Amino acid sequence: MNYSLDELKYWNEKIEKLAEEKGLDFYPQEFEIISFEDMLCYESYVGMPSHYPHWSFGKAYEKLKTLYQYNLTGLPYEMVINSNPCIAYLMKDNTLILQILTMAHVYAHNDFFKNNRLFKENTNAKLAVEMFKNHANRIRSYIQDPSIGYEKVERILDAAHSIRYQCGLSEKKNEEEKEKKKEYENLIEFLIDYGDGEDWEKDILNIVMEETRYFIPQMENKIMNEGWASWWHYNILKELDLDHGNHIEFLKIHNSVIRPSTGRINPYYMGFKIWEDLVRRYEDPQKIFEVRALERDSSFIRRYLNFELCREMNLLEFEEQDRYYVITEVADEQGWRNIRNHLADIVGMGSIPKIIVKDTKKSDNTLLLKHLFDGRELEATNTFETLKYVARLWGGKVVLDTTMNKSKKRIVCSSDGKISLE
Structure with missing residues (x-):
């Protein structure tokens, strides 16, 4: 680093004070300075200081490491955890002005985590780090149990990961409401409640479901959240009295962050443009805070x-x-x-395709699933492999109704993993 920790502390204090004056409301903020090797690890393990072991994380690490070594990808300037206190990692190789911009960016993410309703209603920031640590300890205890072991745990984790997004956010329903509902929208919860797995297997399913639900608000708010952070870092740094050289570097970095991408959506760019337009169109300065609190990407785009x-x-x-x-x-x-x-x-x-539980047939222990077709067909190979995992978790035959090649199809997976089409 060509700067001292005292300099970082000085700029952090200025940014924090300015962010508060501008109306941002955030958890206590903690920064950790890490190497690029550490950043590779954190990015592979979704940023958490503690996480359960699984081969997919090691695979992600090796892929990122190779791409980085051959200059085929860069690393994020920072990584922020939705926790209280909020934890953010800064790469020590960043220039001072990049660290300043990144810290301003982080405070806006922190504010978004604390105030957006999807995060408030579906995550517990105070217990987030502890939850992941607890999950890691439980998974390791099953691995170390002589009657279970790593291979059995890996088998269930593989299956759980294949359907991790078929759970949605938590719904507050009592048992009577569950009984009245004919179709079960949460496949993982259904397998926990009615599947053939042992208690430890269902616990692993529950762990995967809880961690997925922690990340769903981030998926649902990618454009809003990154745009919010980009708009705020831009406006905070404009008021930091940077010297001419640092101001030019700040503008270059900012423009590279919000640069439009060819053939795909850059969430930083689209989010920044919509927030910028909202500020321009509404006289009430509280409007953007109201939008930040109430919307998610889908409604944000549809409305603004x-x-x-x-x-x-x-x-x-x-x-x-x-x-x-x-x-x-x-x-x-x-x-x-x-x-x-x-x-x-x-x-x-x-x-993500939506799969619901339609019914079960007790006579031959068959699980009937339905793909809520919206014009986008399922990819055949992935579907076949995923159904094999579902059959493993269910403990019997699984049938999926869907649309393929513009016609109704029924995919059948037997209890031993054989696939057929009807």
Whole structure:
């Protein structure tokens, strides 16, 4: 580092004071200075100081390490944990101005975690780190149990990971309401309640479900959250009285963060543009704090991505036709609403197919599943392999109703993992 910890503390105090004056409301903030090797580890293990072991995390680490070594990818400037106190990691190789920008960015993320309703209603920031530590200890205890061991634990974790997003956020329903509901929307919870697994297997399913629910608000708020942090770091640094050289470097870094991407959405860019437009259009300075508290990406886009922004960002919609991608919509006066609505439908959890439990047949222990088809077909190979995992967790035959090649199909997975189509 070409700067001292005292300098970092000085700038952190200035940023924290300015953020409070601007109305940001955040948990106590802690920063840790780490190496790029540490950042690779944290990125592979979703940022948590403690996490249960599984081969997929090691695979993610080796992939990131290889890409980084060959300059095929960069590392994040920071990583922030939704916890109270909020923990953020800063790479020690960052320049001083990059650390200053990153700290301002972090305080805005911290504010978002504390105040957005999805985080407030579905995560417990005070117990987050302890929850992951507790989960890691329970998984390791099963691995060390001579009657269970690593291979059996890995088998259940593999299966649980394959359906981790088929749980959604927690729903507060009593037992009577559950009984009245004919279709079960939470596949993992259904397997915990009615599957053939032993207690330790169901505990692992519950662990995976709880950790997935911790991350779902982050998935559902990627554009809002990154845009919020980018807008605030930009406006905070403009008021920090940086010298000319540092101000130029700050603008270069900021512009690289919110640079539009070809062929895909850069959440920093889109989020920043929408927040910037909201500030410009509404006289009430509290409007942005209200939006930050109440919305998620899907509603944020549907309500605030307007024609002018679509045109400014030059948004296009592509569709695959006869092995080629063709433009089906452009952001003109007729097409921008279709682009906006389609984007709102597929952000966050909207990008993941929804599978519900339709029924069970006790006569032959069959689990009947239904794909809520929305025009997007399931990828066949992934579907077949996932059904094998579900059959393992269920302990019997699994049947999935879906649409393939524009016609109704029934995929059957026998208890021994054989797949057939009806």
